Amino acid sequence: MSERLNLENLLDNLSTAVLLLDEKLDIQYANHAAQSVFDRGFNLLVGCSVYQYIVHSSLDLDRFSTSSQHGEAFSDSEVQISFADGRHILADVSATHMLDGKSKQILLEIRLIQQQKKISQETHQWAQQQAARELVRGLAHEIKNPLGGIRGAAQLLEKQLVSADQKEFTTVIIEQSDRLTNLVDRLLGPNARPNFCWQNIHQVIEKICTLVSLDLNHDIKIVRDYDPSIPDINIDQDMIQQAALNIVRNSVQVLTENATPNAQIKIITRIERHVIIHGVTFPLCAKIQLIDNGPGIPTELKDTLFYPMVTSKKQGTGLGLSISQTLIGHHRGKIEVDSWPGNTEFTLYLPIDKKDADK
Structure with missing residues (x-):
């Protein structure tokens, strides 16, 4: 190519958020995708610490400093990041050590995976939940039928007993059968049709x-x-x-x-x-x-x-x-x-x- 590519223009057209941090984790550069992720313009980001905007992360931010000190690169997937304004994202994060003269810098890349992850996770979890629900419902029906027989037998036995002390035992059987029946009914879940x-x-x-x-x-x-x-x-x-x-x-x-x-x-x-x-x-x-x-x-x-x-x-x-x-x-x-x-x-x-x- 006869003309040199404009590097900044190239970075601004990436879908990946790219930030350049100094040793103190102050932001030195942020491309358009990074500005979108942080919901801040370039002038508001540059010179500020990432700690000012990120209040919680499943990835320990101290690893950035370690990366800078030892010149180590690292990456982590499915990192949950929470911002000071209440927003949160799920992303793949990678950090690369850079040396600009005598100063050490970190090139930080953030790739959003929120939507794809949610769709995949939702499909997987929904299938698991449906399988678990069907298993529980099957077990609940198997438990409920003999419970009715146990309760009925206890009631018949209670009519044959004269001693109040002995009737106390059948009362316990009936009460516990009712308690388990109630639990099984809750496990089976709501059966009524919606009244829209x-x-x-x-x-x-x-x-x-x-x-x-x-x-x-x-x-x-x-x-x-x-x-x-x-x-x-x-x-x-x-x-x-x-x-x-x-x-x-x-x-x-x-x-x-x-x-x-x-x-x-x-x-x-x-x-x-x-x-x-x-x-x-x-x-x-x-x-x-x-x-x-x-x-x-x-x-x-x-x-x-x-x-x-x-x-x-x-x-x-x-x-x-x-x-x-x-x-x-x-x-x-x-x-x-x-x-x-x-x-x-x-x-x-x-x-x-x-x-x-x-x-």
């Missing part, structure tokens, strides 16, 4: 806020951020209320058990376009975010969070989130979760149909 009608989603959410505020055992603040432009949605309001309430109650219990200072639950509603739900693209969805500032979900539970009997709470049954997923599934929707220390975010997606469309 056109509803304002904010009216449903406000009922949840009222229920939470009436609980005097906590002082958790509820913060609302509603989008009034969301149209009425064809839903079963009781099912949606139960699904969201299960999540909010989980947040209340976690915040209370951990004595989280300035505990709050934020409820945000927005319209989301072109949402992929289990392989189907919906042009318009209502997006409901339920966010708490608790300790976050343990890493080992994230992939199995919606499975029955999985919980991190001291006195939890592990059925609430599984039921919520089933209820939202009845509406062709989905639930996503993102969590890191200080932030747990459940996002409910509900397809918005045209009001003249018949289901």
